[in-house]
Amino acid sequence: MDHTATLLILHLGEVIECLSNDEKRSLILFSKWGCDGSLQIEYKMKFDHECDSDANIFQSSVVPLQLVYGPEKKILWQDPTPSSLRYCRPKRIRFIKETSDITNEEINYFKSQITAISRTEIEDISIKHKMLFTMVDGKACNAATHTKSTMRCYICDATSSEFNDLIKKRASKEENLNFGLFLLHARIRFFLEFITCSI
Ligand SMILES: [Zn+2]
Structure with missing residues (x-):
């Protein structure tokens, strides 16, 4: 340096x-x-x-x-x-x-x-x-956040089968937000807001 x-x-x-x-x-x-x-x-x-x-x-x-x-x-x-x-x-x-x-x-x-x-x-x-x-990249991010599977969200630990449950709230690991938003995590947040607004 x-x-x-x-x-x-x-x-x-x-x-x-x-x-x-x-x-x-x-x-x-x-x-x-x-x-x-x-x-x-x-x-x-x-x-x-x-x-x-x-x-x-x-x-x-x-x-x-x-x-x-x-x-x-x-x-x-x-x-x-x-x-x-x-x-x-x-x-x-x-x-x-x-x-x-x-x-x-x-x-x-x-x-x-x-x-x-x-x-x-x-x-x-x-x-x-x-x-x-x-x-x-995905691999390094999963290693750094100790996420074993690429199908698991490194922010909230949700697996692919849980992504469809829009109502269930999951706690985010704040320190992992440094790595940016996991795409599915972002999408579900967005749709959840959308559903709440339309109701
Ligand atoms: Zn997530």
Whole structure:
């Protein structure tokens, strides 16, 4: 993160110089992070050890999103292509198959790294890092929320057979709302409102 922040400051050059001393000490860099596994074709070249394999890759990465300053969090720099791999910074690549245990291990490893992260100090500039765990697909989301089945809603634990019961109220796990709305969860909420209104 120090390297990323240093390059950003270098890139911004004169823009940084226009800031007051207080503003220079109030910079916050927002980044998103996440992990995912992938399969690739194995070639015929042999490894020295037969048990080694590069068939599976598991990678975690970080993408810087916004550099803000001051109490009003004014935007100094913004990633013009947040969904592109252009600013993507790979953090750890492992030749290992993606399972929920591996995903959880990676998430815990990453979270422990984030708690240990300190400000980036470059001369009179100080940058605080804020990391958002938002780069998740269905598999990673289910692993992170300890949801065993993809047919189960990670927000309220409802299974596919329960989705049709519109009257039954289910408690939402607030911490899991960070991962966005499960489509069926959103739809049922909407229809429930609709029915109540029409009655
Ligand atoms: Zn739900």
